[in-house]
Amino acid sequence: MYSEKVMDHFQNPRNVGExxxxxxxxxxxxLRCGDIMRISIKVKDNVIEDIKFRTxxxxxxxxxxxxxxxxxKGKTLEExxxxxxxxxxxxxxxxxxxKMHCSNLAADALKAAIADYKKRTQQHxx
Amino acid sequence: xxxxxxxxxxxxxVRREVFEAMVPYLTEKFGNPSSVHWFGREIRKDVxxxxxxxxxxxxxxxxxIYFTSGGTESDNMAILxxxxxxxxxxxxxxxxxxxxxxxxxACLSLEKQGYRVTVLPVDKYGMVDPADLEAxxxxxxxxxxxxHANNEVGTIQPIKELAAIARKHGVLFHTDAxxxxxxxxxxxxxxxxxxxxxxxxxxxxxxxxxxxxVRKGVRLSNIAFGGAQERKLRPGTENVAGIMxxxxxxxxxxxxxQETYEKLVVLRDKLIDGLTAVPDVKLNGHPQQRLPGNVNxxxxxxxGESLILSLDMAGIAVSSGSAxxxxxxxxxxxxxxxxxxxxxxxxxxxxxxxxxxxxxxIDHVLSVFPGVVQRLRDMSPLxxxxxx
Numbered sequence: 001m002y003s004e005k006v007m008d009h010f011q012n013p014r015n016v017g018e019x020x021x022x023x024x025x026x027x028x029x030x031l032r033c034g035d036i037m038r039i040s041i042k043v044k045d046n047v048i049e050d051i052k053f054r055t056x057x058x059x060x061x062x063x064x065x066x067x068x069x070x071x072x073k074g075k076t077l078e079e080x081x082x083x084x085x086x087x088x089x090x091x092x093x094x095x096x097x098x099k100m101h102c103s104n105l106a107a108d109a110l111k112a113a114i115a116d117y118k119k120r121t122q123q124h125x126x
Numbered sequence: 127x128x129x130x131x132x133x134x135x136x137x138x139x140v141r142r143e144v145f146e147a148m149v150p151y152l153t154e155k156f157g158n159p160s161s162v163h164w165f166g167r168e169i170r171k172d173v174x175x176x177x178x179x180x181x182x183x184x185x186x187x188x189x190x191i192y193f194t195s196g197g198t199e200s201d202n203m204a205i206l207x208x209x210x211x212x213x214x215x216x217x218x219x220x221x222x223x224x225x226x227x228x229x230x231x232a233c234l235s236l237e238k239q240g241y242r243v244t245v246l247p248v249d250k251y252g253m254v255d256p257a258d259l260e261a262x263x264x265x266x267x268x269x270x271x272x273x274h275a276n277n278e279v280g281t282i283q284p285i286k287e288l289a290a291i292a293r294k295h296g297v298l299f300h301t302d303a304x305x306x307x308x309x310x311x312x313x314x315x316x317x318x319x320x321x322x323x324x325x326x327x328x329x330x331x332x333x334x335x336x337x338x339x340v341r342k343g344v345r346l347s348n349i350a351f352g353g354a355q356e357r358k359l360r361p362g363t364e365n366v367a368g369i370m371x372x373x374x375x376x377x378x379x380x381x382x383x384q385e386t387y388e389k390l391v392v393l394r395d396k397l398i399d400g401l402t403a404v405p406d407v408k409l410n411g412h413p414q415q416r417l418p419g420n421v422n423x424x425x426x427x428x429x430g431e432s433l434i435l436s437l438d439m440a441g442i443a444v445s446s447g448s449a450x451x452x453x454x455x456x457x458x459x460x461x462x463x464x465x466x467x468x469x470x471x472x473x474x475x476x477x478x479x480x481x482x483x484x485x486x487x488i489d490h491v492l493s494v495f496p497g498v499v500q501r502l503r504d505m506s507p508l509x510x511x512x513x514x
Contacts, residue, residue: 002435010435016505027507034429034448034457034472038507054507058431058448062505 003093006063013062015069017052024120026112028105035061037109039068043117048072048080053109060095060103064088068106077114083107129441130487134328134419134480135277135305136445140371141330141481147374148332151367159364160355169366176373183380184322185313186339192356193369196336197304198228200323201271203338203360204300205232207346208269208321209241212298216266217241220297222254222273223463224281229271229302229323230459246272251412252281252464259288263295273302274312274322278447278460278476279411280420282310289318298344304328304336308379308386309417320344324376326368330481331375335368390418390479393488397421397477400492404499406510410461410474419479422447424461424470425499427508433475436498442491447474469508 002010022040029035035057042050051073053065068088072080085107089095095104140148151172157165159173174188181188194200209219221233223245233243244262246254254272263270270292275282285301292299300321303312308329314322321344326335340346340359352361379386398421401407406426425433430446437444447458448471456462457471466474477491 007435010432011439013505031468031472034468036507054505056427056506056508057429059435061429062432 001096002059002063003095005067005091005093006059006095009063009066009092010059013053013066015052015066015073016054018054019050019052022113024113024115024117026109026114026116028108028112029057029061031056034058035103035105037061037065037105039065039106039109039113041110041113041117043077046076046078048075048077051110051113053106058099058103060099061105063092064095064104064106065109067092068110072110077117080110081114083110127441128490129443130490131443131482132421132477132479132487132491133443133445134483135476135478137327137333138330138480139482140327140332141375141378143378144331144371144374148367148371151370155366159366160353173364173366173369176369179373180337180376183376184324184339185315187342190314190339190342192338192340192359193364193372194336194338194356194360195334195365196327197226197302197323197325199360200325200336200338201226201228201300201302202232203346203349204321204323204340205229205269205271206236206349207359208298208300208344209236209239210347210349211345212268216268218244218264218267220244220246220259220262220267220270222246222248222283224248224252224254224276224279224460225271225273226277226302226304229273229300233271242266248281248463250465251415252276252279252410252460253412253415254283254288256284256287256291260291263291263297267295267297269298269300271300271302273304274306274317275303275310275417275420276411276460277305278458279422279464280305280417281412282306282415282417285317285319289320293318305417305420307376308383309390309419310387311383312380314339314341326372326375329375329379332368332371335365335372337372337376386481387418390483393479393483393485394418394421396485397479397488397491398423400488401477401495404496407499408470410464410466410470419483421477421479423475423477424466425473425475426469427506427510428473428499428502430472430474432502433473433498436502437491437494440494440498442494444475444477446476448472
């Protein structure tokens, strides 16, 4: 049911954890659906220098979280914001249709982390 | 890699004796039992004999046994067939919140036809309270359908007591015994039920065959249309090989029930003890009134499908009640009815034991399980209060 790439990311997830002095943190999902993703980012000169995730969820939820950390590391914030949940699924060689909706939230978690970063810097600047 | 199958409640392999009983009917004995010529007549005799064997194993009469395509069809026939036959007597049906969807959804489908359906609640162990049944029976109640034991959490219902309440009020009682044949005693007279469903592939028989016991004198309407097979209640050319396999499977399951129970309970309890020794792993279902082969636990802060995948990579086949494995967005209705919170329901794991299960298999699972849980917990954003 899952592609080899999904299973690889599930088995060997990249960038698991939490950045202690993160510049932005985003969390999406809820226990009702059974998926919660938290992404923390470190930003330097508008570039995502480091990114880590923690996920409670199924294989697809863990694989999409892992995949997005690989996709955006070293990217500018604008480039990172361009990435959609669909892009993440495609990068994994596709997901079962039933998983497209519920477990494919990594891009949302990343956007929430970037929004948090922007809020923090604005507050800091203001 | 060692491979361990712990999903016997999902399906079982066909045992050798069953396979051998079937082969002639897939090859040289291919006749249609409805045929007039000797080719068919010979098969008719064998089908009748199989019916006698199934009846004897359940303490029923042969004319009370109807062959079906499996548990789902048996449940549908029992519920929809009774409702249709008794529609002028009353339009109220009672079931429980933990039924298999084959029974629960059949009951709920009656709502669209103007029937009232009462879904009885269960306690935290998944048990129906007989007092709730007593209170729910009304003037127009025609049928109660409550499963013998639950397929997810293994809780055994007090069927004898529940059936007696229904009988006292002149209401028919159906039970789904798909999980109990061969696991605990199933005697239709002793249980006092009017209708009972069973399935072949849960008891080392083939898939696509089952049976429905209908007590003599109970009137059912047919829900499918066609020929006169199974006294018109279940039209369609008989699955002869399946019927022959089912008869052998039921016979052996019942003959070996006591031995199976004693063997599985020991392994089950060893598995329960080992799994629940891991912090924040809790048993679901009744600690005593439980199927001998059923283990169901909730692993806090971890989601069920990721547990299944991880165990699968270690060669261990199990299942879960998480939303991801139920094919819907909601976790198991059984666990939710028992009052589990979403996290515990999503983090449930079902391990079901059977003939092939050995003590070494249990040891293997218990050696793999803590590491799998730790890995996923390390990945989880959920933390036990007090943790970093």
